[in-house]
Amino acid sequence: MTDPILSAEGVTKTYRVGKREIPVLRGVDFEMQPGEMVALLGASGAGKSTLLHVLGLLDPPTEGRVRFEDQSVSDLPGPKRAKLRHREIGFVFQFYHLIPELTALQNVKLGTMMDQGPLAWLGERKQHDQDARALLDRVGLTERLTHRPDELSGGERQRVAIARALVANPRVILADEPTGNLDSSTSESVLELLFEINRESNIAFLLVTHDEGLAARCDRIVRLRDGVIDA
Amino acid sequence: MATRAFSWFLALRYLLSRWVNVLGMGGVALAVWALIVVVAVFSGFISGIEDNTKSGSPDLLVTSLAPETSFESLEATIRADEDVVAIAPRLRHHALYFPIGRGLRKIAATDPLPISGLGFEFVELLGIDTEAELETSDLSLWLDAIPNDDYGSRVEATENPLSISIERVRAARAQARPFDRTELLRVPPGVLVSRDRARSSRIDTGQELEIVSAHLDRSDPESPEMRKIRRVFVLTGKFESGHRVVDHTMAIVDIEQVRTLLGHDASDPGSIDIVSDVAIRVRPGADLKTVARRLEKALGNDVANVLTWREQNKTFLDVVHQERRMMKLILFAVGLVAAFLIYATMHMMVTQKVKDIGILSAMGASRDGTKHVFLICGVTVGVLGCVLGATIGCLTSIYLDEINRYFIRGTLTDIVNVFRGMFGLPDTVLSIFPPQLYALDRIPTVVDPTWVSQVTIGAFAVTIFAAWLPARRAARFEPVRALGYE
Numbered sequence: 001m002t003d004p005i006l007s008a009e010g011v012t013k014t015y016r017v018g019k020r021e022i023p024v025l026r027g028v029d030f031e032m033q034p035g036e037m038v039a040l041l042g043a044s045g046a047g048k049s050t051l052l053h054v055l056g057l058l059d060p061p062t063e064g065r066v067r068f069e070d071q072s073v074s075d076l077p078g079p080k081r082a083k084l085r086h087r088e089i090g091f092v093f094q095f096y097h098l099i100p101e102l103t104a105l106q107n108v109k110l111g112t113m114m115d116q117g118p119l120a121w122l123g124e125r126k127q128h129d130q131d132a133r134a135l136l137d138r139v140g141l142t143e144r145l146t147h148r149p150d151e152l153s154g155g156e157r158q159r160v161a162i163a164r165a166l167v168a169n170p171r172v173i174l175a176d177e178p179t180g181n182l183d184s185s186t187s188e189s190v191l192e193l194l195f196e197i198n199r200e201s202n203i204a205f206l207l208v209t210h211d212e213g214l215a216a217r218c219d220r221i222v223r224l225r226d227g228v229i230d231a
Numbered sequence: 232m233a234t235r236a237f238s239w240f241l242a243l244r245y246l247l248s249r250w251v252n253v254l255g256m257g258g259v260a261l262a263v264w265a266l267i268v269v270v271a272v273f274s275g276f277i278s279g280i281e282d283n284t285k286s287g288s289p290d291l292l293v294t295s296l297a298p299e300t301s302f303e304s305l306e307a308t309i310r311a312d313e314d315v316v317a318i319a320p321r322l323r324h325h326a327l328y329f330p331i332g333r334g335l336r337k338i339a340a341t342d343p344l345p346i347s348g349l350g351f352e353f354v355e356l357l358g359i360d361t362e363a364e365l366e367t368s369d370l371s372l373w374l375d376a377i378p379n380d381d382y383g384s385r386v387e388a389t390e391n392p393l394s395i396s397i398e399r400v401r402a403a404r405a406q407a408r409p410f411d412r413t414e415l416l417r418v419p420p421g422v423l424v425s426r427d428r429a430r431s432s433r434i435d436t437g438q439e440l441e442i443v444s445a446h447l448d449r450s451d452p453e454s455p456e457m458r459k460i461r462r463v464f465v466l467t468g469k470f471e472s473g474h475r476v477v478d479h480t481m482a483i484v485d486i487e488q489v490r491t492l493l494g495h496d497a498s499d500p501g502s503i504d505i506v507s508d509v510a511i512r513v514r515p516g517a518d519l520k521t522v523a524r525r526l527e528k529a530l531g532n533d534v535a536n537v538l539t540w541r542e543q544n545k546t547f548l549d550v551v552h553q554e555r556r557m558m559k560l561i562l563f564a565v566g567l568v569a570a571f572l573i574y575a576t577m578h579m580m581v582t583q584k585v586k587d588i589g590i591l592s593a594m595g596a597s598r599d600g601t602k603h604v605f606l607i608c609g610v611t612v613g614v615l616g617c618v619l620g621a622t623i624g625c626l627t628s629i630y631l632d633e634i635n636r637y638f639i640r641g642t643l644t645d646i647v648n649v650f651r652g653m654f655g656l657p658d659t660v661l662s663i664f665p666p667q668l669y670a671l672d673r674i675p676t677v678v679d680p681t682w683v684s685q686v687t688i689g690a691f692a693v694t695i696f697a698a699w700l701p702a703r704r705a706a707r708f709e710p711v712r713a714l715g716y717e
Contacts, residue, residue: 058593058710079597086595097590097714101244113237114595121236168595 003070004031005204006055006172011064013050013227024050026227027064034171035202037195039215042224048208049176051224055206056089056174057081086114090165090203092175092194096157098149104160105145108132111167135163139193155186162193166201173197176208191217234607235600237591242607245580252612255576259616259694260623262569266562266686267624267678272631273555274682275675280551286369287474288540289319289510291523295536299449302506308529309509314517315526319363321508322489326444327351328482330434331463352432354424354482356442358489367512373470420488421467425478429469438466442482446493460492476547511537566690569616570697577609577701588705589713602706609698613691621687625678632674635663 013025024047032038042048053059055066057073066074073084091097098107112128113121121128136145139159149157158178165173178194179187191214198205207218215221223230246252293305302320309318329351364370403409422440429435444460464484472478486506495502513522519539526537541548581588584605591601627634639661648658664674 053711056593058714079599082592082595082597082600084595085593091593093593093714097586097593099241099244099587099590101248106240106244110237110240111594113240114235114600116236117233118236118239164594 002033004067005034005069006206007031007067008051008055008061009065009067011051011054011061011066013047013054013059014062024227025054025061028224028227028229030055030222030229032172032204032206034204035198036220037198037205037218038207039218039221040206040208040224041210041212041215041221044210046224047227048224052174052176052206052208056091057085083115086111086168088171090168090170090173092158092161092165092173092178094177094180096149096154096161096181098157098160098164100149103146103148104136104141104152104156104163105129105132107149107160108135108163108167111164114168132163132167135166136160139163153186154182155190158182158186158190159193162190162197166197166203170203172204172206174206174208177210178207179209179211179214234603235596237596238600238603238607241587241591241604242611245584245604245608246611249580251576251579252608255573255612256616256619258569258572259613259690260620262562262566263617263620263686263690264624264627265565266559266690267621267683268627268631269558269562270555270682270686271624271628271676271678272674273558274677274679277551277555278677279675281548283473283475284544284548285540286372287472287477288543289368290513290519290540291511291526292538292540292543293509293511293526293530293535294507294538294543296507296534299503299505300507301503302509303504305506305509305530305535309511309526312522312526312529314514314522315511316514317363317366317512319367319510320360320486320504320506321364321510322358322486322493322505323507324356324358324444324446324489324493326354326356326442326460326482328354328440328442328464330432331439331441351443353480354442355480356422356444356489356492357481357483358486359483360486364510367510369472370470373472420462420464420484422464423468423470423483424466425481426469426471427478428482429466434466436466436468440464440466444492448494450494458494462488462492464488474544476544566693569690570693573609573612573694574697574700576612577605577698578704580608581605581701581705584705585708585713588708589710589715592710592713598706601708602702605702605705606695606698609702610695613694613698616694617687617691620690621683624686625683628676628678631676632664635674639663 008028008030011025011028011030012023014021014023016022028047028051030051040048040051050059054061054074057066057076061074064074065072068084068088073081076084099110102110109128109132112131116124133142133145136142136159139162141156141159141163144152144156144160147156149160152160158181162178173194175194179190182190194205194207195217197203205218207214209215293309296305306318309315359370361370422442424432424434434440440463442460442462442464445457446460447455448458449455470478470483490496490502490505493505495505511526513519519541523537523539523542527535530537588601591604644659644661647661651657651659
């Protein structure tokens, strides 16, 4: 067994609402191997999305730590966490979360602009453009490059979101119910795409889902119950 | 931290996709435009008023002299100053006048002087020594002033300026002979009033005016006696100094006439050449205040005050400058409104884009990068607004007269008259600057580069601050909360 690419050690997360403290994660230990496809199952309110946000460095843990490879990353300063998130972690959300003013191609290219200055980016503009077009081609949207999100179907939007998650060549993709907002046939094609990418790119996937059938197709299933991982 | 490419890219997209940004830019442009144009017009007026005031006042004026002060006692001291070029004695005395031949309705027949009768007007007689005054003040300009009633058309030239005396002074100069002041005593006493005064009194050259006054006769120091004075003068010409006080209150006569009225007839033995003031012209480039203080010291501080032309008109000029300061303050409020507009526009944009902020965070954008997106939007709106406002403001200020003449009085008036005609109303003439009100033939504007720079830079700084606040708010959103924001 190789070293985990992403792991959580004793992670807790407590939210404060007024004077009340609401524990969501209660000491989660979790590991993902490179290229592994992991399904995170759990009832609503079990803390699946919270764990995903903590692992993706969007939300700091209250206690415990998140490691990327052998480095503790949850306590890094904000800019360093942002840089790591950009370079190593991709997100796919249930509601796509595309920028409505941008076309499909621009939404994907936006991911190439995060750690370059405007002049440096312009210098490599053609390469970025080619990369983004190739990704949209790979997810089957060659004909939809100049369409804005409101001109695309749900499945097409999710494919744009997947292309955007891939553009920075991450080693981990965290997908929060990526088919939760799609009909069954569209879901199937999107899932096929994700599994195909996983097989071809050796990218580790953490899929948050309620779907036992989908979970069964993954390499491993992790169940979260009341903020704790079921043994 | 250097700005990332996505900040510029996204800011540009947000700017181009939201028309409300044009509103913010227009607000800033309008504020900058107003600050530049209004101050340019105000400065133009102030400059014109100061020019007129300076022209209507001598460089220095020795005043607050004791009654019965002799010019001779001051002359040598004043002339001794190295910066004094010319001096002229003046004698002021208050009086009333009414045009002879016009009905005078007495209200109280028992009055020793018929001053309560309707038709009298108050006037301050300013006695001058024509020859000396020509060297000392802008008298020549006042007399030769040719006022314009309308653009480009000179409708009235002053005739017979300073009556007979000035003609005689000029004739003597032309013949290179010394001017004999006793010539003035052989001609009828003439008086000059301003063109406006002549118009309001409905009098013209050749009109006889009865001038009535009184003075305290101190020939017997034990019992000074109030004496009536009456004398008929002939209106022999008109002037226009541009100085409102001079034009509205003064009537110019020869100084010997006033001296005679006050009991100092030059032909009487023992009479003195009394003066109330002495006008002084100083060497160009000399510091007026320094010369004034030096002369006060030389004359003796308790003898007289020596006032520069600014000090002579201090209250009036202070009021004018205060008006400009107040106007700037009011316009500054307009600038603040523009800043609020930017703030509101950017705040609204941030509120609408909270989800985008979460998306950017998930994609690896730093807080600074997110902040820069909105800061670039606000700064771009501010810069474009400032540049647009400053450019249009300068052009408007420079061409305001042409805009008024050709657009407002021309095209716009024609359009308005078409509509007025539809409702049976008579034609009108629109103008942002009625020239007859100010006796100026152009709208005076002064575009001060320093003020334009201050306004532009100031407005820019304010808009940056107004944009920075919402941008900072954008950077403070927690990514997870932003992603879930509806």
